Amino acid sequence: MTCRFSICLWNVCVASLCKARNLEKAEAVIVDGIRIGYLPDVVTYNTLIAAYCRFVGVDEGYSVLHRMREAGVEPDVITYNSLIAGAARHCLPSRSVDFFEEMLQIGIDPNVWSYNTLMHCLFKSGHPEGAYRFFLEMISNNVQPSPFTYNTLLNGLCKSGNAKNALRLFRRLERFGFSAEVVTYNTIINGLCKAGMYGAAKRILTELGESSNSPNAITYTTIMKCCFKSGKFRQGLEVFAAMMDKGYSSDVFAYCTIISALVKMGRIGEAHSHTDEMLKNGIGLDMACCNTLIYMYCKEGNLRTAFQVLSEMEEAGLGSDEYTHSILVDGLCRTGLFVDAQNLLKKMESRGLNSNLVAYNSLLNGLCKVGNLDAALALFNKMELKDSFTYASLIHGLCKFSQFRxxxxxxxxxxxxxxxxxxxxxxxxxxxxxxxxxxxxxxxxxxxxxxxxxxxx
Incomplete structure (x- = not known):
């Protein structure tokens, strides 16, 4: 006879192999265990279902459910939660609903995570009405919502373009005595900012400061990014200053946001000072931050330093992407170095980045501006991808030099x-x-x- 501790240890072994995506070995361990007298329990099968849904597919996960029943092991709420989560991960809202209804049909009561996962899936798939319907059903079935439930609702409503409804729900939750955490505040602030409701977002920020919670770096960065995106540069700088005065250590994302905004405002000196401050604070550079620095140096015409940053990026193993090369091509074109821009494009093509429409458009626009129409037309005919900006640049260039026909x-x-x-x-x-x-x-x-x-x- 096997002891319970041995079965627990067996399940831990299966779970470890599943986590490492080694499902064949996990299956082999289960087979070997059965041969020596171990019988899989609901935990064993739930582990397999979750792994197959996550790493292979929902159908493969559901097939384990049939094996489970054949072995006389009854599924539980965790079984179906794993299937619902798997369908949500693969953006299959109808399958998520099917699993939920099947769970009800066989008499398993859904818990708060069943509803949370299902609502998240429906919001993510563009079905906000369905998600809210299940929230109401959750309330009517006396399933107590968790903070994650409300955060899912608020985030889902904001992302589906219903920021005003999200704000109304947030106010209703306050009246019902729901104690919002800083994550909840950040969720509604982010949603309001993306919807362009800056005034409402700022009021929520003020309320957060007056509550028992305190704004964190994410709160300030969200507001700051919203200000810059809507052209409110002065307010964005004030938010950054307030963030630093509060003693929050700004992360690389916040610094990239402020540096990029200062460059767009033409305040290159301040951008440099924030760059030095970021490096002094030991904040590691990522690709997005390096791209921001390259953009800054190209904007001020300092191409040598821009290419030096590119070299350091590649030496550090960060690599470079299409956006990096687009910035550099545009910088070269702005300074009239079209041959160098073309050479950089050829280098991009050799690295498989020949679909970089932005870079090609920058070169085409530059050639048109200086009247090199033959080279512009040759580049236009060579381009596999074209958009409205491509055509507009060439048309304007032809008109500028009287090539109206x-x-x-x-x-x-x-x-x-x-x-x-x-x-x-x-x-x-x-x-x-x-x-x-x-x-x-x-x-x-x-x-x-x-x-x-x-x-x-």
């Missing part, structure tokens, strides 16, 4: 293929044709533009 031809391609081009580019072509004495071409192009607008409406 070619610009008109390009405009017609855009209209025919449904490519949206800026109204300013359209007006430039029509006006250019008129000034050049090509009035008939101008009339035809205007008619084509009107037709395209009617077809889109």
């Amino acid at each position: 070619l610009a008109s031809k390009l405009m017609r391609i855009c209209l025919r293929e449904g490519i949206s081009v800026l109204s300013s580019a359209q007006r430039a072509v029509v006006s250019g044709l008129r000034v050049s004495g090509l009035k008939r071409d101008a009339i035809k192009l205007r008619a084509a533009i009107r037709t395209a607008r009617l077809l889109r409406s």
Whole structure:
């Protein structure tokens, strides 16, 4: 006869192998255990179901449920919670609901995590009404919500574009005596900021400061990022200053946010001082931060230092991404170093980054601005991917150097293929044709533009 301690140890072994994604060995351990007299229990099968759902697929996890029943082991609420979580992880809301309903049909009462996981899945999949319906069902079934429940609701409502409803729910929770934690405050503040409701977010921040909780670095960084995104640079700087006055140690994300904002404001000196401060505080640089520094140096025309940062990134094993090279290509084009920009693009292509549309657009725009139309047209024909900015840049460049017929031809391609081009580019072509004495071409192009607008409406 086996002792209970041995079965617990066996389950720990199975769980360790599952965590290491070695499911074949976990299955082999179970088979070996059965041979010497161990019988898997509900914990054993739940461990397998969770692992298969996480690392393989929901169907594979559900197949373990059949084996479980054949062995005479009845599933419990944890079994179905694992299946619901697996479906949620793979963005399968209908399967999550099916598992939930199956659990009810066989008489297993869902717990708070059953509802939390299901609501998270429905919100994530774009079904906020369904998520809120299950919340109401949870209340009617006397299942006590947890703080995570309310955070899931608030976050889900905000991300689905219902920030105002999230704020109303937050107020209702206060009246019901729910004691919000700092995580809850951060959730609603983040949602309100993303919805552009800066005033409401600031009021919540004030309430947080007056509550028994205290704002943390995440709170301040969220507000600060919102300020910069909405063009409220002065308020963003004030929030950063308040954060530092409170004694919070700013992380790399906060520093990147403030440095990027200062560069956009043209306050390069202050950006440098924050960079030095960040390095002095021993904050390790990541790729996002290095990209911010490269952007700063390119903005001030200091390309040598920008490429030095790139070299240090690669030496440190951080590598570089398409965004890194886009910044550098744009910086080279701004200083008229088009040959170097083209060489950098060739280097990108050799590394498999030939789909970097932003970098190609930067080079195309630069060539058009200096009137190198032959090189611009050659690059345009070479580009596999094109967007509205690609066409607009070339059209403006052709108009600038009086190539109105070619610009008109390009405009017609855009209209025919449904490519949206800026109204300013359209007006430039029509006006250019008129000034050049090509009035008939101008009339035809205007008619084509009107037709395209009617077809889109």
